[in-house]
Amino acid sequence: MLSEKMQDALNGQLNKEMYSAYLYLAMSAYSTYIGLKGFANWFMVQYQEEMMHAMKIYDYINDQGGQVKLMAIEQPLTEFESPMDMFEKTLEHEKFITKSINELVDLAIAEKDHATNIFLQWFVTEQIEEESNDKDIIARLKLIGKDGNGLLMLDKELAARVFTPPATAEGI
């Protein structure tokens, strides 16, 4: 059973996850446009992950007898300055998502909603990995600098990323 406040907050997070998916799909499209197919693949996998995050929340609200309320998804950027610009914006966005998840946990604790608190722990852990992956790639892009060969090597590596669907519908 979800309180109305918790339900609204989870619907808000569902919308943020859908926006995350949309943002990374925009980055995937831009990467393809500038000829970086490996980056395009990395962001496409990220898009799939974000859709999975959104659907985890969608399923959870339903499982708790709440009401899913879909809202308008903000338009993402369509132009980026460089691969570094995309990853800096990705990290910045993930920090915003981490803050949002932390606020949801605070609310679940304040409301003594143990089920939602436990549900959110998956996202708390996931955010550590998301931010760490982005920091890693930013560090490598810094090392690469203006070296085109280095960029192409990283592009080749990012082409290998695959989306692993969760083992259960809820992904737990």
Ligand code: OFO
């Ligand atoms: Fe990128 O973790 Fe969801 O939003």
